[in-house]
Amino acid sequence: MWEYAPAPESRDIANLKPNYRMFSDGQFVEGTGEPLKTVNPATEEVLAEVSTASTADVDKAVKAARRAYDRVWSKMPGTERAKYIYRIARLIQERSRELAVLESLDNGKPIKESRDVDVPTAAAHFFYHAGWADKLSYAGYGPDPRPLGVAGQVIPWNFPLLMAAWKIAPALACGNTVVLKPAETTPLTALVLAEIIQQADLPPGVVNIIPGAGDVGASLVEHPDVNKVAFTGSTDVGKIIQRELAGTRKKLTLELGGKAANVVFDDAPLDQAVEGIVNGIFFNQGHVCCAGSRLLVQESVADELLEKLRVRVSTLRVGDPLDKNTDVGAINSREQLTKIQELVESGEGEGASRWTSSCPLPDKGFFFAPTVFSNVSQAMRIAREEIFGPVLSVLTFRTPDEAVAKANNTPYGLSAGVWTEKGSRILWMAQRMRAGVVWSNTFNRFDPTAPFGGYQESGFGREGGRTGLEAYLDV
Numbered sequence: 001m002w003e004y005a006p007a008p009e010s011r012d013i014a015n016l017k018p019n020y021r022m023f024s025d026g027q028f029v030e031g032t033g034e035p036l037k038t039v040n041p042a043t044e045e046v047l048a049e050v051s052t053a054s055t056a057d058v059d060k061a062v063k064a065a066r067r068a069y070d071r072v073w074s075k076m077p078g079t080e081r082a083k084y085i086y087r088i089a090r091l092i093q094e095r096s097r098e099l100a101v102l103e104s105l106d107n108g109k110p111i112k113e114s115r116d117v118d119v120p121t122a123a124a125h126f127f128y129h130a131g132w133a134d135k136l137s138y139a140g141y142g143p144d145p146r147p148l149g150v151a152g153q154v155i156p157w158n159f160p161l162l163m164a165a166w167k168i169a170p171a172l173a174c175g176n177t178v179v180l181k182p183a184e185t186t187p188l189t190a191l192v193l194a195e196i197i198q199q200a201d202l203p204p205g206v207v208n209i210i211p212g213a214g215d216v217g218a219s220l221v222e223h224p225d226v227n228k229v230a231f232t233g234s235t236d237v238g239k240i241i242q243r244e245l246a247g248t249r250k251k252l253t254l255e256l257g258g259k260a261a262n263v264v265f266d267d268a269p270l271d272q273a274v275e276g277i278v279n280g281i282f283f284n285q286g287h288v289c290c291a292g293s294r295l296l297v298q299e300s301v302a303d304e305l306l307e308k309l310r311v312r313v314s315t316l317r318v319g320d321p322l323d324k325n326t327d328v329g330a331i332n333s334r335e336q337l338t339k340i341q342e343l344v345e346s347g348e349g350e351g352a353s354r355w356t357s358s359c360p361l362p363d364k365g366f367f368f369a370p371t372v373f374s375n376v377s378q379a380m381r382i383a384r385e386e387i388f389g390p391v392l393s394v395l396t397f398r399t400p401d402e403a404v405a406k407a408n409n410t411p412y413g414l415s416a417g418v419w420t421e422k423g424s425r426i427l428w429m430a431q432r433m434r435a436g437v438v439w440s441n442t443f444n445r446f447d448p449t450a451p452f453g454g455y456q457e458s459g460f461g462r463e464g465g466r467t468g469l470e471a472y473l474d475v
């Protein structure tokens, strides 16, 4: 084992303020809801107090978005909208260190991930969509596709800034205005994004960011003057929203949970596959909707692969998210930690074999050591339910048909992985696995040009790419 000296990033870079206000109609204003305290999950200390929106504030924000839509944004030529969106992208880059440190403080994810994935990918989404703003007539949706109006957007806590970018960038590019609700436990980077939007001089009301709990999300999606709802979160809440919107004229996209199969064939380069498996499930503490949480290994290489995997996972460093050497950071909340613990206990109870890395854990904060379950059967809860934590369930198969059957034996269908030397087998598998994204010989790769979204209970609609524009256009 290598010894590493601590290499902490300075938290001063985050410019943390004691209070944050909501962003409505171009101004930072005190919300009239009960203020919330956001916590650093690595230390359990309160980071800041954040004002939240009441139902009246939701209404004000939607009205501001409507005015901005009617008077300015829907009438502005795409070439002009593009300039604003480019400016947002550039400002995210300029303030990238601040955003990365703040994201790691508020969410608990390792700084190397917020720095190298979340923030640059968020900027990339604005750059990419800025490019579409004046080219929508070439997107394949008719000669003059129209925006929808006011978009109400609700996002989860696992990629707080990145999910905001996924939602806001295409909405603006297509000429819509936005009211966005960040997750209760991670509101801070969305509010810095609001500062950036103000810095970029967007007309007031084009983007409004209103923190709060689930009830604020509910009153936003129910608001009668919202034309489009975009939700990323759990399947349970997605179902509530879909029922709520049935019979209305609101357009809806849902990006929900997942239980992805990562399938390793016996001809795969095993060392490379191990890296992909680790990335697939331990990236972002496994708080990833498309995490490769079910490993399907061909039986003939299962023992060898599992041995290599345990050796590799033992080297993962769990701890301070701000340390540049940290591989696995903090679990986002006590509630989520309890959920992970409960599912892990069910795995042991149902007879799977548990292996947990013996890495040291910090005394404070919410942490969970990387865990691998073998001898998992398809009926077990750890094979069926989303754990949303650093826990991998390993199953085996003998034939490609069996691999497909097991991969598809889930109510979800967001992503999948295939590891094999044979190109023809990759295509054969990709055509048969019901998943919105199939990675081959890699995992968890994100790019704004590639549409992302699910099948079945993972939701519907796509984000990213040309296809993703459809969600924000009247086609």
Ligand code: NAP
Pocket: 154, 155, 156, 157, 158, 159, 181, 182, 183, 184, 185, 212, 213, 214, 215, 216, 217, 218, 219, 221, 232, 233, 234, 235, 237, 238, 240, 241, 254, 255, 256, 257, 258, 288, 289, 290, 386, 388, 414, 454, 458, 459
């Ligand atoms: P969640 O409970 O569904 O929360 C998601 C968001 O919805 C939060 O902002 C939440 O507010 C809000 N919300 C809660 N109840 C609501 C309601 N009745 N109406 C409107 N909004 C409501 O999900 P989570 O547990 O925070 O996030 C994890 C889930 O998100 C996982 O299942 C994961 O797979 C999924 N996810 C999917 C994708 C994807 O692209 N498919 C990406 C990331 C995450 P609060 O913050 O106050 O709870």
Ligand code: MG
Pocket: 038, 039, 040, 041, 105, 106, 107, 185, 186, 187
């Ligand atoms: Mg927090």
